[in-house]
Amino acid sequence: xxxxxxxxxxxxxxxxxxxxxxxxxxxxxxxxxxxxxxxxxxxxxxxxxxxxxxxxxxxxxxxxxxxxxxxxxxxxxxxxxxxxxxxxxxxxxxxxxxxxxxxxxxxxxxxxxxxxxxxxxxxxxxxxxxxxxxxxxxxxxxxxxxxxxxxxxxxxxxxxxxxxxxxxxxxxxxxxxxxxxxxxxxxxxxxxxxxxxxxxxxxxxxxxxxxxxxxxxxxxxxxxxxxxxxxxxxxxxxxxxxxxxxxxxxxxxxxxxxxxxxxxxxxxxxxxxxxxxxxxxxxxxxxxxxxxxxxxxxxxxxxxxxxxxxxxxxxxxxxxxxxxxxxxxxxxxxxxxxxx
Amino acid sequence: xxxxxxxxxxxxxxxxxxxxxxxxxxxxxxxxxxxxxxxxxxxxxxxxxxxxxxxxxxxxxxxxxxxxxxxxxxxxxxxxxxxxxxxxxxxxxxxxxxxxxxxxxxxxxxxxxxxxxxxxxxxxxxxxxxxxxxxxxxxxxxxxxxxxxxxxxxxxxxxxxxxxxxxxxxxxxxxxxxxxxxxxxxxxxxxxxxxxxxxxxxxxxxxxxxxxxxxxxxxxxxxxxxxxxxxxxxxxxxxxxxxxxxxxxxxxxxxxxxxxxxxxxxxxxxxxxxxxxxxxxxxxxxxxxxxxxxxxxxxxxxxxxxxxxxxxxxxxxxxxxxxxxxxxxxxxxxxxxxxxxxxxxxxxxxxxxxxxxxxxxxxxxxxxxxxxxxxxxxxxxxxxxxxxxxxxxxxxxxxxxxxxxxxxxxxxxxxxxxxxxxxxxxxxxxxxxxxxxxxxxxxxxxxxxxxxxxxxxxxxxxxxxxxxxxxxxxxxxxxxxxxxxxxxxxxxxxxxxxxxxxxxxxxxxxxxxxxxxxxxxxxxxxxxxxxxxxxxxxxxxxxxxxx
Numbered sequence: 102x103x104x105x106x107x108x109x110x111x112x113x114x115x116x117x118x119x120x121x122x123x124x125x126x127x128x129x130x131x132x133x134x135x136x137x138x139x140x141x142x143x144x145x146x147x148x149x150x151x152x153x154x155x156x157x158x159x160x161x162x163x164x165x166x167x168x169x170x171x172x173x174x175x176x177x178x179x180x181x182x183x184x185x186x187x188x189x190x191x192x193x194x195x196x197x198x199x200x201x202x203x204x205x206x207x208x209x210x211x212x213x214x215x216x217x218x219x220x221x222x223x224x225x226x227x228x229x230x231x232x233x234x235x236x237x238x239x240x241x242x243x244x245x246x247x248x249x250x251x252x253x254x255x256x257x258x259x260x261x262x263x264x265x266x267x268x269x270x271x272x273x274x275x276x277x278x279x280x281x282x283x284x285x286x287x288x289x290x291x292x293x294x295x296x297x298x299x300x301x302x303x304x305x306x307x308x309x310x311x312x313x314x315x316x317x318x319x320x321x322x323x324x325x326x327x328x329x330x331x332x333x334x335x336x337x338x339x340x341x342x343x344x345x346x347x348x349x350x351x352x353x354x355x356x357x358x359x360x361x362x363x364x365x366x367x368x369x370x371x372x373x374x375x376x377x378x379x380x381x382x383x384x385x386x387x388x389x390x391x392x393x394x395x396x397x398x399x400x401x402x403x404x405x406x407x408x409x410x411x412x413x414x415x416x417x418x419x420x421x422x423x424x425x426x427x428x429x430x431x432x433x434x435x436x437x438x439x440x441x
Numbered sequence: 442x443x444x445x446x447x448x449x450x451x452x453x454x455x456x457x458x459x460x461x462x463x464x465x466x467x468x469x470x471x472x473x474x475x476x477x478x479x480x481x482x483x484x485x486x487x488x489x490x491x492x493x494x495x496x497x498x499x500x501x502x503x504x505x506x507x508x509x510x511x512x513x514x515x516x517x518x519x520x521x522x523x524x525x526x527x528x529x530x531x532x533x534x535x536x537x538x539x540x541x542x543x544x545x546x547x548x549x550x551x552x553x554x555x556x557x558x559x560x561x562x563x564x565x566x567x568x569x570x571x572x573x574x575x576x577x578x579x580x581x582x583x584x585x586x587x588x589x590x591x592x593x594x595x596x597x598x599x600x601x602x603x604x605x606x607x608x609x610x611x612x613x614x615x616x617x618x619x620x621x622x623x624x625x626x627x628x629x630x631x632x633x634x635x636x637x638x639x640x641x642x643x644x645x646x647x648x649x650x651x652x653x654x655x656x657x658x659x660x661x662x663x664x665x666x667x668x669x670x671x672x673x674x675x676x677x678x679x680x681x682x683x684x685x686x687x688x689x690x691x692x693x694x695x696x697x698x699x700x701x702x703x704x705x706x707x708x709x710x711x712x713x714x715x716x717x718x719x720x721x722x723x724x725x726x727x728x729x730x731x732x733x734x735x736x737x738x739x740x741x742x743x744x745x746x747x748x749x750x751x752x753x754x755x756x757x758x759x760x761x762x763x764x765x766x767x768x769x770x771x772x773x774x775x776x777x778x779x780x781x782x783x784x785x786x787x788x789x790x791x792x793x794x795x796x797x798x799x800x801x802x803x804x805x806x807x808x809x810x811x812x813x814x815x816x817x818x819x820x821x822x823x824x825x826x827x828x829x830x831x832x833x834x835x836x837x838x839x840x841x842x843x844x845x846x847x848x849x850x851x852x853x854x855x856x857x858x859x860x861x862x863x864x865x866x867x868x869x870x871x872x873x874x875x876x877x878x879x880x881x882x883x884x885x886x887x888x889x890x891x892x893x894x895x896x897x898x899x900x901x902x903x904x905x906x907x908x909x910x911x912x913x914x915x916x917x918x919x920x921x922x923x924x925x926x927x928x929x930x931x932x933x934x935x936x937x938x939x940x941x942x943x944x945x946x947x948x949x950x951x952x953x954x955x956x957x958x959x960x961x962x963x964x965x966x967x968x969x970x971x972x973x974x975x976x977x978x979x980x981x982x983x984x985x986x987x988x
């Protein structure tokens with residue numbers, strides 16, 4: 102595809118590339134210089150010569166991949182401007198997970214913004230999204246269909262707490278993504294007044310500890326793998342979906358299987374996953390927010406990177422905007438592939 | 442609408458029966474009349490609104506949403522009611538909350554002309570979950586995994602004094618929204634007075650003979666031998682006390698005819714007359730008959746598969762009626778048109794049944810004649826000959842027993858013929874639900890066929906019972922260690938483990954690739970010792986098809 106907006110961005114086999122500044126954004130394979138929007142594995146991959154990102158994303162990358170996974174890690178604080186070749190770049194908060202940022206590319210032809218993943222709702226664990234006026238807006242479309250409207254998170258947390266009251270003898274095991282969703286859920290539970298220790302699957306521990314080191318309070322946490330079965334009755338256990346589907350879950354007392362994801366909006370999907378308590382909690386913009394954000398940036402051209410591109414591209418064109426779907430390999434919307 | 446929407450949502454996502462009962466009971470206790478009664482009617486399929494068809498709903502949404510976006514969304518979601526509920530634009534219209542009873546009253550009053558606009562106005566007022574509930578209500582078919590019986594069980598749990606049998610005895614005289622029923626359950630009033638002439642009488646059910654002869658620990662069919670069963674029968678039961686009759690392989694029904702109408706009920710009291718107009722039309726007699734519903738040709742019962750073609754149909758074509766003629770084979774007479782006979786001993790009821798048949802000369806209804814026998818051995822031999830006919834085995838009923846609803850221990854036993862069995866190879870395993878959600882507990886197994894490139898397995902059935910808890914753990918371990926592929930909750934495994942599968946019959950099926958379907962397959966034994974290539978071939982199973 103020959104997408105090109107004033108030479109700022111093109112698509113090659115490693116993903117989005119800025120020829121004027123000679124860097125990739127969230128590349129799919131190792132490249133010399135990668136600007137990375139956030140720490141999720143489908144955006145931040147090991148093996149880059151130079152990694153440029155926010156200090157928090159850098160800390161996350163170190164925890165996930167180790168210090169030696171990158172030639173060099175360079176950090177850029179939000180709003181700090183860096184000259185790269187013929188363009189200037191700076192990072193603006195994306196509100197997706199701790200450290201997540203949009204990449205703003207500016208030069209004599211105008212301004213392009215690559216959003217990465219983003220959300221518009223309040224999140225106690227990260228800085229809120231800031232819309233940046235631009236000419237080209239590159240947006241995600243994970244929930245790019247009008248059936249996706251995320252309800253207020255308070256109601257979803259409320260249903261979990263109500264179920265705990267109804268089934269005080271059962272553990273409530275919530276499947277979460279280890280980066281972002283896990284910590285946001287903990288923080289929201291604390292905000293809703295849940296003070297008891299929260300039991301964590303081992304794979305969630307390192308990133309949750311890192312959030313605390315970076316100043317996000319998490320309250321008391323215990324190791325679910327080491328806990329006695331009966332002590333988890335009536336308690337909240339967080340674990341990745343794969344663990345809840347596997348023998349690991351046998352250590353939990355008669356668990357209510359819960360899931361926190363934007364996909365839970367669709368009952369059929371939730372049921373197929375064997376979920377008993379679906380919570381519609383997403384770290385992505387919902388349909389209304391995707392549309393509103395495109396309009397808010399004032400961009401004449403919108404590129405849609407991953408998710409349900411067709412719907413959002415169709416909508417943007419009905420608004421008189423230029424819109425293209427970028428099929429970036431490795432970012433297709435798999436059955437359970439949403440990195441939230 | 443909010444509590445009803447929450448109820449549907451909770452039921453959809455609750456797998457275990459007990460948890461569903463808890464959810465239902467809480468709803469019935471917390472919701473006032475008449476809303477809870479309408480909800481009960483909707484769950485039991487007793488609410489016939491029918492003013493709105495799915496095509497109408499689709500038209501309504503396409504007036505409001507870009508058709509391209511609607512189509513993309515429908516493709517993604519897959520269910521019309523859910524897509525519409527999710528995509529319906531929020532108008533921000535606020536008003537008084539919409540009560541379930543308001544919605545029902547309005548939709549009942551509306552004709553086909555006004556109904557679409559009325560529904561649209563109501564959808565405008567509701568959030569997504571409640572829109573879903575309203576659309577389901579308007580189009581019928583809740584599909585939330587609640588049977589009428591489960592709903593009634595939850596009702597019985599509301600009261601210490603009213604049993605499930607009490608509710609079933611009155612159920613068919615009650616009408617939505619069931620206000621007197623709830624008053625009775627809550628102890629605020631006595632039992633509702635209803636005209637019970639046409640009402641379902643709770644059915645008398647039998648225990649397997651093995652339940653009387655073997656302890657719980659012994660009760661796996663592979664531990665019991667014919668000789669032991671006969672010896673224990675001779676020791677504990679006197680043949681002179683019992684009447685034997687065939688247990689026909691159809692469905693148990695209760696047929697009632699009075700001057701005010703005819704009813705046909707299934708074993709659990711659900712009305713099934715709609716699918717059997719031929720039977721209803723033939724019920725010109727007076728009385729209440731307990732019998733077996735069969736498809737009958739030239740005086741011979743047809744295989745169960747033929748009857749299955751008639752079950753659950755809303756409209757029955759003339760061709761169906763001709764090719765699959767329905768018939769009742771009578772076991773018992775509960776009412777002879779003049780008096781209730783249920784408190785009489787069985788021997789007396791049987792005499793009355795024969796007199797009644799002679800007097801009424803019914804069509805499409807005949808007697809299931811008693812099977813004369815002298816000893817249990819002799820009866821055992823008769824039972825062994827049951828295979829060819831549409832007979833599931835024998836019933837043994839005490840001569841002196843009155844007809845009592847429920848499943849009392851002692852008066853009635855079923856002595857089923859020995860199951861068929863075949864050695865099949867495990868092909869796929871799926872995780873179970875609830876307590877079994879981390880275990881691979883549902884098994885698809887196959888039999889060998891000869892393909893172009895050698896022998897290959899064709900799936901022939903699926904079973905999720907018959908093994909012990911310890912065996913389940915062993916199977917789970919084996920499956921995890923022998924997985925060759927995964928598809929969501931399903932694993933394909935090496936074709937290396939043989940199950941001895943027991944089943945009641947094999948029938949032809951055009952829905953299955955193998956061309957056959959097993960009835961009630963269960964795992965009889967896990968043949969850890971048997972090499973997979975020695976398992977049975979599909980043609981062995983085909984030879985077992987009941988003619």
